[in-house]
Amino acid sequence: MESFTVRTAARAQFVNVTAEVAGIVARAPPATGACLVQVPHTTCGMTVNENADPDVPADILAHLDRLVPRSTTFRHCEGNSDAHIKASLMGCAVVVPVTGARLVLGTWQAVFLCEFDGPRTRHVQVTLLAGVPS
């Protein structure tokens, strides 16, 4: 398992980490079948979505705020329950196929860390999983 850190700059922010993940995968042995990208946090998540137009991540973040407003009355006293809920809606990990030491992503896909309670320093853990010939 390898890891890297991301310093987020706002309370809510999508950070494209595709290049960092691809760099780790580039050193992967031929038997690699997939790459598990996980954050060991409970107020940020991971997702795969469009990178070409920065309005797409902006729209996702804005709409998640409509669905889970920070101002809702919650019990958890830290005032960041919205971030916990958004983290579970996105999930704390993505699994991306790997062939020939390259991530298999569509033309418009990128791997994003989804910050919901920043700015913070976040850790991203990358685990290579073995494939089998199909």
Place this chain on the structure above:
Amino acid sequence: MESFTVRTAARAQFVNVTAEVAGIVARAPPATGACLVQVPHTTCGMTVNENADPDVPADILAHLDRLVPRSTTFRHCEGNSDAHIKASLMGCAVVVPVTGARLVLGTWQAVFLCEFDGPRTRHVQVTLLAGVPS
């Protein structure tokens, strides 16, 4: 990695792809532990849910439309931000256990491609992952 294509017929539609995935898994070596089913797209997703009653996928689609109406004011100029958001809510991949060259699914479970911006031709990529004896 193997793949197949799905031609969707509506803007929003769940397509049961369990048989196609199971067919690929049926040729898997004994060491296979799981199957990663991923779409390389950003306006469709993957999920596992009930197949027995077609009203279940219909209810999921209808409610996702209530949560993320297409008519919401978004910044992304292509007019399909709702589809990008729904794709991240479902996720672009599922991982299903495999034993004895069979998908391990519950009685009522099926693997669905979730079209949110069709009709389109979609690609589904299936990667077999190696298990270890527990």
Place this chain on the structure above:
Amino acid sequence: MESFTVRTAARAQFVNVTAEVAGIVARAPPATGACLVQVPHTTCGMTVNENADPDVPADILAHLDRLVPRSTTFRHCEGNSDAHIKASLMGCAVVVPVTGARLVLGTWQAVFLCEFDGPRTRHVQVTLLAGVPS
């Protein structure tokens, strides 16, 4: 693949299953890279979130009920469409990295079964996936 059962006690409930999963992983061979934790059900899900404060799972459950009220008019005649939708929002599986026969989770992370249509007896299936040296 190993499995265990969980008896849920309410219609909606988060059950921390980290100890059960970690027990299975503790017997894993050194080559293990990740652990797939899946439920073969369509009205419960899996997620990773905070365990320290029980108000966090309570807030997540309460807000999922705001987003997907049971009372919404659905077509599925069993009256549990909200549970199917919540299950797909969480997902029916999580994949957690494993190193040295231990789950790699953050300080505040726990693995939860998310019951949305209990009380029921639920099955949790744990599949160990082989890693590759990075």
